[in-house]
Amino acid sequence: MxxxxxxxxxxxxxxxxxxxxxxxxxxxxxxxxxxxxxxxxxxxxxxxxxxxxxxxxxxxxxxxxxxxxxxxxxxxxxxxxxxxxxxxxxxNKQLRERIIAPMKKPKGRKRERLPDEKERDLILQAASPAFRLIYKALRQSGCRPNELARAAIEDLADVDGQRMIVLTEHKTAAKTGAARKIPVGEKLGFLIAASIGERTAGPLFLSPRGKAWTAESLSKTFRRLRDRQQLAKDLVLYLTRHEHATQVYANTKDIHATARALGHASIQTTQRYVKDNLQELTTNQDCVE
Structure with missing residues (x-):
């Protein structure tokens, strides 16, 4: 070099x-x-x-x-x-030494709670039909916003008899060396069908202007809807992924299955996504003799 x-x-x-x-x-x-x-x-x-x-x-x-x-x-x-x-x-021997020592980074925001049903309904009420479709799909699939934003009709594939969204480029591709495979169940399939209509190519989900979404445009739209409905600032679009993780884990009681659903390379990451069900914790405590 x-x-x-x-x-x-x-x-x-x-x-x-x-x-x-x-x-x-x-x-x-x-x-x-x-x-x-x-x-x-x-x-x-x-x-x-x-x-x-x-x-x-x-x-x-x-x-x-x-x-x-x-x-x-x-x-x-x-x-x-x-x-x-x-x-x-x-x-790569382009610098002999650090210009500056590692800096102390601010701690990331902790997402300690999930939206409740009323908050979700208010977002959906204020949203355009196009945003409602992809918002519901994000909750249903557990996808990262940027994954679903760039997923295309061409990425739909049949894998061992199961319809999938197959993404070769994704966040953990370098770690796993594998494509991100997102199952398309009945509910997600309905949302995809409603979005693509008669189209045979292009993004699975389109913005109200008929363009591809980006993670940034999705987040901005969510914030605008949240603020319009005067909801708490700690509600962010990425919580759809936390909602999915919490529900999958509640249904399976399997952290490895939940990690696979989210496309995580490590269950340590997944554990940060799963929120405690306080009623379940109380019930579990009462089971102790």
Whole structure:
């Protein structure tokens, strides 16, 4: 590899590495999270950056244009993108040493509760028909929003007699080396059929404008509906995945089956998704003689 100098050169080469090793979905995430770093330091030589400059950058980038602070999860992603870029540069002998030591990241938001029936109904009442379909499908399938947003009719396949959505690019592809296979049961199949109609190609679910959804557009739509209905700010679209995990586990009592349903490579991750049923905990306690 030719010797890299500027931040622009480092970022371009690193993003090419991400694309080749992790796929387009991860590439989009890293491109987005390295964009502000690139805008600030693009013409500078990477090796000449000083620790205080990186600290000042993260002090600034954690705020939105209106002065409000970004979510902890967003800040963590920005910091992780920079640290992985720095790590890659050292491993490939483009940097002799770290510019800055590992930084303390803000803790991610804990999602301790699930939406109740009234909250879900209010979201559905305010939603467009297009959003209602994909929102219900997210709850039914347990998919990550970005998975269902980019799932296409062409991804529908018959696997051992079971209809599936088969995604070759997904979050854990690098860890598992396998495609993400999402079963299409009767309820999910009905939602997909209602969405695609007579179409034979293209996204499974379309936005009200007839375009493909993105994870970002889905989340923005959910937040807009949530705020319009004056619901709590801790309700986020990704809780559909937690709802699915909790219901699958309640039905199967099998954490491994729940991990497979979510496409997790580790049950330790799955355990963070399953919420306790307080009534069940009380009943279990009362069973002790």
């Amino acid at each position: 030719a010797k890299l100098k500027t931040v622009s050169e480092f970022v371009a080469k690193y993003l090419k590495h991400v694309e080749n090793s992790k796929g387009n979905s991860t590439l989009k995430t890293y491109t987005k999270n390295l964009k502000p770093f690139l805008e600030r330091f693009g013409a500078r030589e990477f090796a000449d950056l000083e620790p205080f400059e990186i600290e000042e950058y993260f002090d600034d980038v954690k705020f939105k244009a209106d002065g409000s602070e970004k979510a902890p999860d967003t800040i963590r992603l920005l910091m992780t993108a920079f640290e992985n870029l720095q790590k890659w540069a050292i491993e």
